[in-house]
Amino acid sequence: xxxxxYILLAIVIGIAIWQIISIFNLKGAIATxxxxxxxxxxxxxxxxxxxxxxxxxxxxxxxxLLPESASSEGARIDNLYMVTMVLILxxxxxxxxxxxxxxxxxxxxxxxxxxxxxxxxxxxxxxxxVPAVVLAGLVLYGLSVWNDVMDASDAENPLIVExxxxxxxxxxxxxGTDNELGRANVRNIKGINTMGVDMTDKNSLDDxxxxxxxxxxxxxxxxKFRSQDVLHSAYMPxxxxxxxxxxxxxxxxxxxPSMTTEEMRANEKTMAKVEGINKIxxxxxxxPYEFDYLLLCNKICGSSHYNMQMKIIVQEEADFNNWLSTQxxxxxxxxx
Amino acid sequence: xxxxxxxxxxxxxxxxSTDHKMISKQYLVTGxxxxxxxxxxxxxxxxxxxxxxxxxxxxxxxxxxxxDGGVMSPDIYLALVTIHGTIMVFFVLTAGLSGTFSNLxxxxxxxxxxxxxxxxxxxxxxxxxxxxxxxxxxxFVEAGPASAGWTIYPPLSALPQAIPGSGxxxxxxxxxxxxxxxxxxxxxxxxxxxxxxxxxxxxTMTRLPLTIWAFFVTAIIGVVSFPVLLSAAxxxxxxxxxxxxxxxxxxxxxxxxxxYQGGSPVLFEHLFWFLGHPEVYxxxxxxxxxxxxxxxxxxxxxxxGYRAMIGSIIAIAFLSTIVWGHHMFVSGMNPFLGSVFTFxxxxxxxxxxxxxFNWITTLWKGNLQMNTAMLFSIGFVSxxxxxxxxxxxxxxxxxxxxxxxTYFVVAHFHLVMGVSAIYGMFAGVYxxxxxxxxxxxxxxxxxxHFWITVIAAYGVxxxxxxxxxxxxxxxxxxxxxxxxxxxxxxxxxxxTLFAILGGAAQLIFxxxxxxxxxxxxxxxxxxxxxxxxxxxxxxEHIHGNWPGEIPAVHRWPYDYSKPGHEExxxxxxxxxxxxxxxx
Numbered sequence: 001x002x003x004x005x006y007i008l009l010a011i012v013i014g015i016a017i018w019q020i021i022s023i024f025n026l027k028g029a030i031a032t033x034x035x036x037x038x039x040x041x042x043x044x045x046x047x048x049x050x051x052x053x054x055x056x057x058x059x060x061x062x063x064x065l066l067p068e069s070a071s072s073e074g075a076r077i078d079n080l081y082m083v084t085m086v087l088i089l090x091x092x093x094x095x096x097x098x099x100x101x102x103x104x105x106x107x108x109x110x111x112x113x114x115x116x117x118x119x120x121x122x123x124x125x126x127x128x129x130v131p132a133v134v135l136a137g138l139v140l141y142g143l144s145v146w147n148d149v150m151d152a153s154d155a156e157n158p159l160i161v162e163x164x165x166x167x168x169x170x171x172x173x174x175x176g177t178d179n180e181l182g183r184a185n186v187r188n189i190k191g192i193n194t195m196g197v198d199m200t201d202k203n204s205l206d207d208x209x210x211x212x213x214x215x216x217x218x219x220x221x222x223x224k225f226r227s228q229d230v231l232h233s234a235y236m237p238x239x240x241x242x243x244x245x246x247x248x249x250x251x252x253x254x255x256x257p258s259m260t261t262e263e264m265r266a267n268e269k270t271m272a273k274v275e276g277i278n279k280i281x282x283x284x285x286x287x288p289y290e291f292d293y294l295l296l297c298n299k300i301c302g303s304s305h306y307n308m309q310m311k312i313i314v315q316e317e318a319d320f321n322n323w324l325s326t327q328x329x330x331x332x333x334x335x336x
Numbered sequence: 337x338x339x340x341x342x343x344x345x346x347x348x349x350x351x352x353s354t355d356h357k358m359i360s361k362q363y364l365v366t367g368x369x370x371x372x373x374x375x376x377x378x379x380x381x382x383x384x385x386x387x388x389x390x391x392x393x394x395x396x397x398x399x400x401x402x403x404d405g406g407v408m409s410p411d412i413y414l415a416l417v418t419i420h421g422t423i424m425v426f427f428v429l430t431a432g433l434s435g436t437f438s439n440l441x442x443x444x445x446x447x448x449x450x451x452x453x454x455x456x457x458x459x460x461x462x463x464x465x466x467x468x469x470x471x472x473x474x475x476f477v478e479a480g481p482a483s484a485g486w487t488i489y490p491p492l493s494a495l496p497q498a499i500p501g502s503g504x505x506x507x508x509x510x511x512x513x514x515x516x517x518x519x520x521x522x523x524x525x526x527x528x529x530x531x532x533x534x535x536x537x538x539x540t541m542t543r544l545p546l547t548i549w550a551f552f553v554t555a556i557i558g559v560v561s562f563p564v565l566l567s568a569a570x571x572x573x574x575x576x577x578x579x580x581x582x583x584x585x586x587x588x589x590x591x592x593x594x595x596y597q598g599g600s601p602v603l604f605e606h607l608f609w610f611l612g613h614p615e616v617y618x619x620x621x622x623x624x625x626x627x628x629x630x631x632x633x634x635x636x637x638x639x640x641g642y643r644a645m646i647g648s649i650i651a652i653a654f655l656s657t658i659v660w661g662h663h664m665f666v667s668g669m670n671p672f673l674g675s676v677f678t679f680x681x682x683x684x685x686x687x688x689x690x691x692x693f694n695w696i697t698t699l700w701k702g703n704l705q706m707n708t709a710m711l712f713s714i715g716f717v718s719x720x721x722x723x724x725x726x727x728x729x730x731x732x733x734x735x736x737x738x739x740x741x742t743y744f745v746v747a748h749f750h751l752v753m754g755v756s757a758i759y760g761m762f763a764g765v766y767x768x769x770x771x772x773x774x775x776x777x778x779x780x781x782x783x784x785h786f787w788i789t790v791i792a793a794y795g796v797x798x799x800x801x802x803x804x805x806x807x808x809x810x811x812x813x814x815x816x817x818x819x820x821x822x823x824x825x826x827x828x829x830x831x832t833l834f835a836i837l838g839g840a841a842q843l844i845f846x847x848x849x850x851x852x853x854x855x856x857x858x859x860x861x862x863x864x865x866x867x868x869x870x871x872x873x874x875x876e877h878i879h880g881n882w883p884g885e886i887p888a889v890h891r892w893p894y895d896y897s898k899p900g901h902e903e904x905x906x907x908x909x910x911x912x913x914x915x916x917x918x919x
Contacts, residue, residue, distance in 0.1 A: 053795070077738060296818070
C-alpha cells in the first residue's frame with residue numbers, strides 16, 4: 001500500500017509539472033468523442049479498483065476489528081449489525097456497479113441521440129416502496145434491540161455501580177450491601193472524598209470507592225454515570241456499551257457481562273488480534289501486550305482526552321464477590 | 337432598466353458590488369481561500385495521527401509556540417480538528433458552495449435582472465467576509481483557537497480552565513459564528529424572495545431547474561434552523577461572560593466548585609443539533625441540485641423523475657428538521673426519544689434512495705459527455721451512496737451505541753456530506769466557470785484533478801470505517817496510550833498518505849482555476865449546449881443580465897434529445913412547436 005502511494009505520488013508530480021508547462025498551449029475545454037471514450041473506460045477501470053479496494057480492505061483489516069461481544073446485550077447488537085451490514089453491502093455492490101457500468105456503457109458517441117425517458121411511475125413506485133418496506137423491518141428490529149438494551153427496569157438483583165468521570169481519570173463506586181448508592185454532589189468533594197459522596201446519607205456509608213472496575217460474569221450491571229467537570233463519554237467497546245457522563249445529572253446504561261477476561265483472552269479472534277499487535281510491538285522493541293477490557297473516554301474533554309482510560313476486569317461471580325469484600329467502604333476510607 | 341447604466345468605479349464594481357454575479361465570485365474566492373486553510377489543517381493533523389512522535393519541520397514552521405521540536409501539542413491538535421470542521425462545514429460548504437451558486441444561478445436561471453435586494457446581498461457577503469476574518473484572527477490568539485470540537489459542547493467550550501482554547505479563541509469563534517449566521521440569514525431571505533417573486537414570464541415553479549429548487553429549499557431550512565444556533569451561541573456567551581447557568585451545573589474543576597447550578601449541557605446539544613443536522617442538508621442539497629442539472633445536461637437526457645426529485649428535496653428538507661436527536665442517542669436523553677429519532681432518521685433513507693436511483697436512471701441510455709463537471713457529478717453519486725448507506729448503522733440507535741464518536745462516524749459523514757458536497761462544488765465550478773469568468777477551464781487538468789481526488793478520497797475514507805469498527809474514538813491526539821490500538825497505526829499511515837495525495841491534487845485545481853481566469857480559452861455563449869436561461873445571456877457580464885427584454889419561458893429545462901427536434905437540446909425560451917406536448 002505504501003509503495004503504491006509513492007508510485008502514485010511520483011506520477012502525480014511528474015504529470016503536474018508536464019501539464020502545468022503545457023497548459024498555455026492546451027486550449028481543450030469541452031469533451032470530445034475521444035475524451036468520452038477514454039473517460040468512460042476509466043470509469044470501468046475505476047469500478048474494478050473500487051471493488052478491489054473494498055475486498056482488499058475486508059481481507060486486510062478484518063483482523064483489527066473488535067472481537068465478539070462480551071455482553072449478552074452486545075450480542076443482540078452484533079446480530080442487528082450483521083443484518084444491516086449485509087443489506088448495506090448488497091445495495092452498495094449493485095448501485096455502484098450500475099453507476100460505473102452505465103458511465104462506461106453510455107459514453108457519448110457523436111450523432112447518437114439519448115433516449116428521451118423522463119418518467120416512469122412504476123419504477124419510481126418500486127424504489128420508493130421497496131426501501132420503505134425494508135427500512136420498516138430494520139426500524140422494528142432496531143427498536144426492539146434498543147428497547148431491550150436501554151430498559152433495565154426488569155433487572156433481577158442487578159449490581160449497581162457508579163462510574164465517575166473527571167479530567168482525565170475514571171473512578172468507580174459500588175453500591176455496597178444495601179445495593180443503593182448514597183447521594184452525591186460535587187459540592188461535597190473534600191480531601192479523600194473525591195466523588196463528593198454525601199456522608200450524611202445513610203445509604204452512602206457502605207458504598208465502596210475503587211480505582212478499578214471489576215464486574216461479575218452473568219449478573220446484570222446497572223451503571224450510573226456522573227461527571228464533575230465537562231462532558232465525558234464512558235465507552236466500553238468490547239461490551240458494545242456507551243453513555244455520556246454529564247455534569248449536573250446522572251445517566252444510566254446496563255449490560256450483562258458474558259465472558260470473563262480470561263475467556264476473552266482465549267477467544268480465537270482476540271488471540272489473532274493480540275498476535276498481530278504483538279508482532280508490531282516486537283518490531284518496535286516494546287513489551288508484549290496482554291488483552292484487557294477497557295473503559296475509555298469518547299467525548300472530547302481536554303488535553304489528555306486521548307489517555308483517559310480504566311481497566312475492566314470481568315470475573316466469575318464468586319471471585320468478584322471475594323474481591324469486593326476485601327475493599328474498604330467509603331465510611332472506612334473517610335475515617336482513616 | 338437595462339439601458340440604465342450606473343457609473344461604476346473600481347470600488348463599486350469589484351469591492352462593494354451589488355451585482356449578484358460579482359458577489360457570487362466573491363463568495364467563491366473567499367470560500368476557496370478558507371478551503372485552503374481548512375484542508376491544510378487536515379494535512380497537519382493527519383501527520384500527527386499517522387506519526388504521533390515524529391518531528392516534522394512543516395509543523396515546526398506553522399504551529400509556532402503550539403509545538404515542541406516539530407511535534408504538535410495535544411491542545412493545538414484539538415484546535416486544528418475544531419477549526420477544520422468549522423471552516424469546512426460553514427465557510428466552505430455553506431457559504432462557499434450555497435453562497436456562490438445561489439447567487440450566480442438564482443437570477444440567471446429564473447430570468448431576473450438581479451436579486452430582490454442587491455444591497456442586502458452585498459451586506460450578506462461582507463458579513464461573511466468579516467466573519468471569515470474574525471475566524472482567521474482567532475487562530476493567532478495567545479492560548480490558541482477554539483478547541484472544544486466544532487460542536488462546541490459546553491462545559492468544555494465554556495470554561496477556559498478546562499481547555500485553553502475556551503478563552504479568547506472561543507470568544508472569537510462565537511463572534512465569528514454570530515456574524516456568519518446574520519450573513520447566512522440575509523442571503524437566505526434574499527434567495528427565497530427572489531425565487532418567489534422575480535421569475536420571468538412562463539417560469540412556473542414546475543419549470544424551475546432542480547438547482548433552483550435545491551437552493552430555494554436550502555434557504556428555507558437555513559431560515560428555520562440557523563436562528564436556533566444563534567440563540568445557543570448567545571446563551572453560551574451569557575454563561576461564559578455573565579455568569580448565567582443555561583448549560584452548566586454542578587461543576588468542580590481545578591480544586592474549586594463553580595457557582596453554576598441548574599443548567600444542562602444536554603439542552604445545548606438539542607439547540608446545536610437543531611441547526612447542526614439541517615446544516616448537513618444545507619450543505620448537500622445545493623450539491624444535489626447542481627449534480628442533477630449537470631447530469632441531465634451531460635447525459636443529453638431529461639433528469640429522470642423531475643417531480644419526484646422535487647418531492648424528495650422537500651421531503652428531505654422536512655425530515656431534516658426532526659432528526660437532530662440521532663446525534664444524541666448516548667447523550668443521556670430519554671431512550672424513548674431515541675426510538676422516535678431512529679424512526680424519523682431512517683425515513684430519510686427513502687427520499688435519498690429515490691434520488692440515487694433517479695440519478696442512475698438518468699445515465700441509462702444517455703449519450704454521456706464526459707466533461708469534468710460530469711465526472712464529478714458521477715463521483716458525487718458514488719460517494720453519496722457509499723456514505724449514505726452507513727447512515728443506516730449510525731441512524732439506528734441500537735447500533736449507534738457502539739460506533740458513536742468513533743472513526744466510523746468520521747468516515748460516514750466525510751463521504752456523504754464532505755466529499756460529496758465538495759464534488760458538487762467542483763462540478764459546479766467546472767460547469768459554470770464560463771458563465772462566471774467568460775473563459776473555459778482546462779479539461780485535461782480537470783480530468784487529472786478528478787481521478788486523483790476520487791482515488792484519494794476513497795483511499796482515505798474506506799479504510800477509515802475499519803478504524804472506527806476497531807473501536808478507536810475520534811479526536812484522539814494519539815492512540816499510543818492504548819496497546820489495543822497498536823494495529824490501527826498502519827491503517828492510519830495509509831489514510832494519511834492518501835490524504836496528502838488528495839490534498840496535493842487540489843493544487844491542480846487551484847492552478848487550473850486561477851490560470852484559466854486569465855488564460856483560459858474564451859467561452860462561447862452556450863458551451864455545454866444546455867437548456868437553461870443562464871446560457872441565453874451574453875458572455876460578457878452586463879448589469880441586468882439580458883441586454884434587451886428578459887426572455888419568456890415556454891418549457892421545462894430538461895428537453896434534451898426530445899423526439900421531433902433536430903438538436904439534442906431545446907432551450908427553455910423556445911416556444912412549443914405546433915402539436916408538441918410539454919413534457
